[in-house]
Amino acid sequence: DDNEQPSSMSPEEREAIISAAATNAKPFSIMDTMVTPATKPEFGDYQCNAAMSLAKSAGLNPRECATKIVEGLKSIPGFDDIMEDPEIAGPGFINLKFKDGYLAEAARKMAADANEGGRLAVPKTGHKQKIIVDFSSPNIAKEMHVGHLRSTIIGDTLSNLLEFAGHDVLRLNHVGDWGTQFGMLVEHLRDEFPEALNKETSKNVDLGDLVMLYKAAKKRFDADEDFKVRAREGVVKLQAGDKEALAAWESLCAASRVEYQKYTNRDGSPLPMLIRKSDGGFNYATTDLAAIRHRVQLDPSDGGEKADRVLYVTDAGQSQHFEMVFAAAKKAGFVTDSSLEHVPFGLVQGEDGKKFATRSGDTVKLKDLLDEAIRIAGEDIKSRQDNPDDDLPETLLDVAKTVGIGAVKYADLSMNRESNYKFSYGRMLSLNGNTAPYMLYAYARICGIVRKATGQSEDAKVEWPEACSEIIISHDAEKQLVRNLVKLPDILSEVETDLYPNRLCDYLFETSQKFNQVSYRVI
Ligand code: ARG
16 A cells, blocks of 8 residues: 555654644643653654643643543554554653554565665655755856865755655756956956857857866956956946856856866855945855746746746855845845755864965865875775785775765764864764764675675676565664664654754764664575
8 A cells, every 4th residue: 555654653644643642631732742752772763751741731730630641542443463552651751652563563664665766665756846956056257166065965965865766856056146257257358358249159169178268367457557447337337137147157157067066976234235236246145136036926928937936055154145135025025935054064174274285375176186086095095005005906995985975965964064064074983983984894794795695696687576575673783774764754754854964874873883783694
């Protein structure tokens, strides 16, 4: 039965439990009855601490109140099939525990849905939304640097997760940086690459190294007063839709796109918000306001997206910018019931807590950073070879790439995104602790066990056994593992709401540890 809830408590089940509790002891808000994951395994799988705070208003003592809630719970049809009799502990804590039979069946359903394209029996959302995730958003004509690292990693992960939940996700790069530096580049192109100003030829002009181009233009800008004036006028022309300037912008965008592709792997007192300057030019806030109209207000027939939720994944330094932009957009009537959310993250710092920079003090280019992680991972693999001086074969170079890039991504995701993050190759590439190498090791080990048990070759991607008729949980370590596994839908829906990917990392780390507590024997 497709509609059957296979694992964990579904949002509907949880809702039913909460509202059953609510009808038995009014008045209070739904927040008071929050059923939360148990803080210790002894307490079961979930706990409800509502009785203590509700007792007074219900005119009962806390234990009586808890008893009433439990009566309400037990009257929910099907409750007994899933949960043991709720237990009231201490002053009125209610402990909820899955039945063993339910756990075994839930695990069986997850296992049967584990192959390519499988969902591990996680149900899709019942409230499908159109969600825009604005992330990465590098600046045109400049190289991506370490500041774009977190936005790219966190935004990518959130997009994948929301899509998995069943939403319609649009990943957007906000190319909203149209300041004076563009006037500068356009005017520089006018002199050095005149073909870039012609619509017919602009996209195919080879502008060479964009960073060099930017530096050359900047040098002229700083040294030549006339050029500076031209640059300022140039950006206003660009914003006014001047044909030559637009062609030049297109050629810069085309060149930037080529650059960015190189980094993709596989997969107080009132502050005014400026939207137009005295010379007629627009700025960052203006493009964001215009973008909001496109994202939530305009109909698709007018080029709009009609999104229900828009997420902006940027550094915390832009919080005020977004606060003002969101407020202005609401005031202007662009936004009615869509939700605009800034998803801020902290700074990337060096191990010393200072600005993360190269030895000479320059910003670190993203490409160099990833290359370095891959190099260190490769060195480590090399040192484990029978002959450490041998070059790595192709397959192991691939492993180094997976481990290196995985380490950078996972280190970022496993941190609370709002904290500043100390970048350390040593820590992120360590085999101990909550790191990518540990997780990859756990994954490889699991695959190894499955291969052995099912007689599959090591050369191909592992296939999970299609069906097993029953899962028998006989040891406590197994039970702890399964209890953890069936919480996957809870964790995913938490991240869907609060947008903290580190919760998922913590969960996966915990799952791997519990997996490693179990002993395996192939018979
Ligand atoms: N390009 C900006 C930066 O590098 C981020 C843009 C974020 N998105 C937005 N809609 N403002 O910091």
